[in-house]
Amino acid sequence: MSTADDNEREVHGQETDADGGGHDSGTTVREGGGFVLLFFIIGFAASLVVGWLIFPNLLYSQKKQPFDFNHALHMGEVDNGCESCHFFRExxxxxxxxxLAQCVACHEDVQGDTQDETIFVEKYVSKKREVPWRVYSRQPDCVFFSHAAHVKMAKMDCVTCHGHIGESTSLPVYEENRLTGYSRDIEGHHLENLLCLKKNTADRMKMDDCAECHLEKTGRKTSVQTEKDGCFVCHK
Amino acid sequence: MKIDRRCFLSLGIGAAAGITLSPLPWKITDDLSIWTQNWPWTPVPPDGKTINKKSACQLCPGGCGIAVRRIDKRVVKIEGLKGHPVNDGGLCTLGLSAAQLLYSPFRIQAPVKKVNGKWRKISWDDALATITTKMTELREEGKAHTVAGIIGGERGTVSMLWQRLFKAYGSPNLMRNTSMEDAYSLVLQKTQGNRVLPGFDFENADFVLSFGSGLIDGWGSPVRMFRALGDMKNRQAKFVQVEPRLSNTAAKADQWLPIIPGTEALLALGLIHVILSESLYQVRFVEQHCEGFDNFKKMVLETYPPEQVAKATGIKVETIKELGREFARAKNPLAVCGRGQGLTPGSFQETAAVHVLNALTGNLGEKGGVLAMPAGPEYEEWPEVEPDDVAAEALQQKRLDGAGGDEFPDAGDLPTRLAQVINTGKGDGIQLLFISGANPVYTLPDTKAVQKALAAIPFKVSFATHMDESAEMADLILPNHCFLERYEDVPVAAGLTSPIVNLAVPVVKPMYNTKHVGDSIIAIAQALGDEIADAFSWENYKTCLKETLGDEKWEKLTEEGYWVDEEFKPVPWKEGFKSAATKFIFPDPARLNHPPVSASGDAKQFPLTLIACDSMRLAGGAVGSPPFLIKITPDSVLLKEDLVVEINPATAADLGLKEGAQAVLATPKGSGRVRVHLDHGIRPGLVAMARGLGHGAHDKYLAGKGLNTNAFIGPVDDPDSGYDAAWGISASLAKA
Incomplete structure (x- = not known):
């Protein structure tokens, strides 16, 4: 590519000569060509580094949850899987x-000896304050999503969209998009996600991902219930 | 080889190329668009558990059941209660926007006392003690009768508690707001023998004749009326509207008769003339079940021939004759009156004439006719109050408003006369006034006179929920819970055809330091001691309510939200009436044989006539319109802050006014700047003004918008009953 580039510039220089321009100027172009190319490469490479590596890290702030939570431990204690705690109302x-009301039955007093448990009981349970959890899967308020339609009617697994969070022993760091305020889990963590490629359904949960799955499962990008296609199916 | 400008350009181009091939610009563009949808200052309602509660609307007398949806502790939506016998899922604009009343920043949040013109918070104990001390002092001075009260309604336990307190304490001066129901109830008493309420069977009528009633403008029970009128269209029943203005109701009628306002009674009598002279009446009814028919017939035939009626009413002789015939020949005809929403009682003459029109066609107690309804559901009886000597003596005093006195023996309450009585210095001055469930400073006619009268009362106590005009004038406010925060029984009349009582329950816990007015009354009575305390032995209002309703009703009400008397059956006329003679007694001809109540004012100075008009988009009574209602009020009624009055283009041409022009509207009671809207749907010479605007208090969405009809129109005592019979007033309109 660089060779072609040089040739082009040379041709250009010769044309200038033919027009009666000074021979020196052509030589200057050829002499400066190395630097021009070098600077181009430097600019190109630096911005790729900024765009691909530095920017994604700058865009997200790392936030901690109020205290850690062990999903795997709780899964062992309950009978009904995820729905034991993340249930459907009547x-x-x-x-x-x-x-908090769901937790206090067991956690009225400190259980075990972890520091997280102490924080939970002392800061929240005894003060009757709700825990300000940061929710990895929180979608914008204008997005309408029915869990019942997907879990109860389409019989989808929690794992399909939420990944294997139920088997985790500690909570991942919450990466918050500084511009939108949403979790990085919605936008995808990996470079391939940014290239619109993904391996698992749970890797990214943006609008196109909804549409992609609907298209794949139902053959059309519509709501299954209303069979309607349009902004107001989901954006309310 | 040297580094020059081109190198840096090249660096820039390289950087641009690199950036374009990185996710940075695309991600930022996408995120910025998401950011614009999620500005942190945009309020986002918190998610939570949905809870549905059944309750009752209390914002008008319509008696709708409501379903309130809450997300956790927050009310987010109010809808009509499905399956409710009155509204079955429907609800009017006021009910739909009632959550705005609950969360209004103009709620009164704690008991307050006026000190040097400023409100100061006080404790409930101090507030109640201030009242009881004052009441005890007045009783000791022999001035128990100078304690007066203005309350919202006659029925229901809160009203019963007020009546009980006044009886036990010893004051006859408890007044409640009046409406067309009072005029109807008086006519039913005079003709059928007991003071009952009217029920109108619109659902089975095949010819409805309305004398100015805004059947879909909020008359009766609004949601029921919407349904009934829609149903009439489907059944192809005929509907005739007699009204000087093309209101929404008139626009939906099969026939609209733009009558000269105030002459409705004459038209009714003219129609009676047609029916009598052509022998179109129900003969068996007249022969077997009536008294005083001959005298009545003679009076009508002599005084109200269609030719004369036509001249007075502005309706053609042929039209009157045809209408009379058509009405009498219909299978289930029904005539109703009560102007607009029926907020003003109206004259005895008019109500009686319309009732006789019904009676002559034999529709009393029949399918599609007028039914005599009990004045409320049957409650468990309270032990009779035994007024002590002081109270017994004070109760002998005449009522200040003249109701039940020599001049107006038939009237129950005449709050519209109160201002005049106080301002002319008649009777012992009121020392203490209670205002509960009412906003007299806004709703009573002749605002200036009412303000003057209230200013003359040394101590006024308000039980308002919001800072309304009357609360602003009070000296002490004991704020009641908002209707979504309290228990209360709501017996419904509103022209329905079966006795119904609804139960309002607290759908949310009281938000502020407020107290149920029932609890305040019980606390006051118990603090007054002796016989008065004995009459109030309940622990609190809820106990009182539960005991009064009885276990069976209470259970049904808490479960369903309403209770209907399934056993009620209307008594058809063939089975006789409750009067001593068990007959229908025709009204005394002298009470009908006089010119109708006219608009007051000098015709030269005030050549036009001002009428008030009601609409579903504005609350015209004690409850101020929530912001949503102001949003849906059209520019032809309210343009920014300016009230817009409606006049005929012919009137406008005479006055030199164009559409939207500013003008000064003046009547003998007041004047103000308005804009004009030209409309062919109003009789020339009339000025129509929307009711429900011109609030001086409430929130910034309502205060200072438009003008109050009551500031322009004064009360007119009906010579036969004393009830306010004003339907308008003389007015002038001039270019501003």
Whole structure:
């Protein structure tokens, strides 16, 4: 590529000569060509480093959860899998992250000797304060999503969209997009995600991912219930 | 070889190329667009558990059941209660926006006392003690009767508690707001023998004749009326609207008769003339079940021939004759009155004439006719109050408003006369006034006079939930819970055809340091001691309510939200009436044979006539419109802060006014700047003004917008009953 580039510049120089321009100027171009090329490469390489490596790290701030939580440990204690704590209410709505009321039955007093447990009981349980969890899967408020339609009707697994969080022994670092305020889990962690490639459904949860899955499973990008395709199916 | 400008250009181009091939620009563009949708200052309602509660709307007398949706502790939506006998899932604009009243920043948040013109928070104990001390002093001075009260309604336990307190304490001066129900109830008493309420069977009527009633503008029970009128269209029942203005109701009618305002009674009598002279009445009813028919017939035939009625009403002779015939020949005809939403009682003459029109067609107690409804559901009886000597003596005093006195023996309450009585210095001055569930400074006609009268009362106590006009004038406020925060029974009349009581329950815990007005009354009574305390032996209002309703009703009400008397059956006229003679007694001809109540004012100075008009988009009563209602009020009613009055283009041409022009509206009671809207749907010579605007208090969305009709229109005592019969007033409109 660089050779072609040089040739082009040379040709250009010769044309200038033919037009009666000074011979020196042509030599200057040829002499300066090495630097021009070098600077181009430096600029090109540096911005690739900035764009691919530095920017993604700058874009996200690393935030800690109020205290750590062991999903695997709790899974061993409950009978009904994820739905033991992340349950559907009687009216079919989804409860999401458990409220303090669900935890106090067991955690009224400090269980075990971890520091996280102490923080939980002393800072939240005894003060009756809800834990301000950072939710990895939180979508913008204008997005309508029904857990019942996907879990109850389409019989989808929690793992499909949420990954293997249920088997984790500690919570991952919450990476918050400084611009949008949303978790990096929505946008994808890996470089291939940024290139619109992904391996697992759970790797990224943006609008195109909804559409992709719907297209794959149902043959069309519509809601299964309403069979309607349009902004207001999901954006309410 | 040297580094020059081109090298740096090359660096830039390289950087640009590199950046383009990196995710940076694309990611930033995407994130910025998401950022714009998620500005941190945009409020996002918190998610939570959905809870649905059944309760009752109390914002108008319509009696709708409501379903309140809460997310955790927050009310987010109010809808009509499905399956409710009144509204079955429907709800009006006011009910739908009621959550804005609950969360209004103008809620009164704690008991307050006015000190040097400023509100100061006080404790409940101090607030209640201030009242009881004052009441005890007045009783000791022999001035128990100078304690007065203005309350919202007659029925329901809160109203019963007020009546009980006044009886036990010893004051006859408890007044409640009046409406067309009072005029109807008086006519039913005079003709059928007991003071009941009217029920109108629109669902089975095949010819409805309305004398200015805004059947879809908020008359009766609004949601039921929407349904009933829609249903009438499907059944092809005929509907005739008699009204000087093309209101929404008139626009939906099969026939609209733009009558000269105030002459509705004459038209009714003219129609009676047609029916009598052509023998179109129900003969068996007249022969077997009536008294005083001959005198009545003679009076009508002599005084109200269609030719004369036509001249007075502005409706053609042929039209009157045809309408009379058509009405009498219909299978289930029904005539109703009560102007607009029926907020003003109206004259005895008009109500009686319309009732007789119904009676002559034989529709009383029949399918599609007028039914006599009990004044409320049957409650468990309270032990009779035994007024002590002081109270017994004080109760002998005449009522200040003249109701039940020599001049107006038939009237129950006449709050519209109160201002005039106080301002002319008649009777012992009121020393203490309670205002509960009412906003007299806004709703009583002749605002200036009412303000003057209230200013003359040394101590006023308000039980308001919001800082309304009357609360602003009070000296002490004991704030009641908002209707979504309290228990209360809501007996419904509103022209329904079966007795219904709803139960309002607290759908949320009280947000502020407020107290149920029922609890305040019980606390005051118990602090007054002796016989008064004995009459209030309940622990609190909830106990009182539960005991009064009885276990069976309470259980049904807490479960369903409403209770309907399934056993109620209307008594058809063939089975006789409750009067001593068990007959229908035709009204005394002298009470009908006089010119109708006219608009007051000098015709030269005020050549036009001002009428008030009601709409579903504005709350015209004690409850101020929430912001949503102001949003849906059209520019032809309210343009920014300016009230827009409606006039006929012919009137506008005479006055030299164009669409949107500014003008000064003046009546004998007041004047103000308005804008004009030209409309062919109003009789020339009239000025129509929307009710429900011109609040001086409430929030910034309502205060200072438009003008209050009551500041322009004064009360007119009906010569036969004393009830306010004003339907308008003389006015002038001039270019500003």
């Amino acid at each position: 009216d079919g709505t989804y409860s999401g992250v458990p409220k």
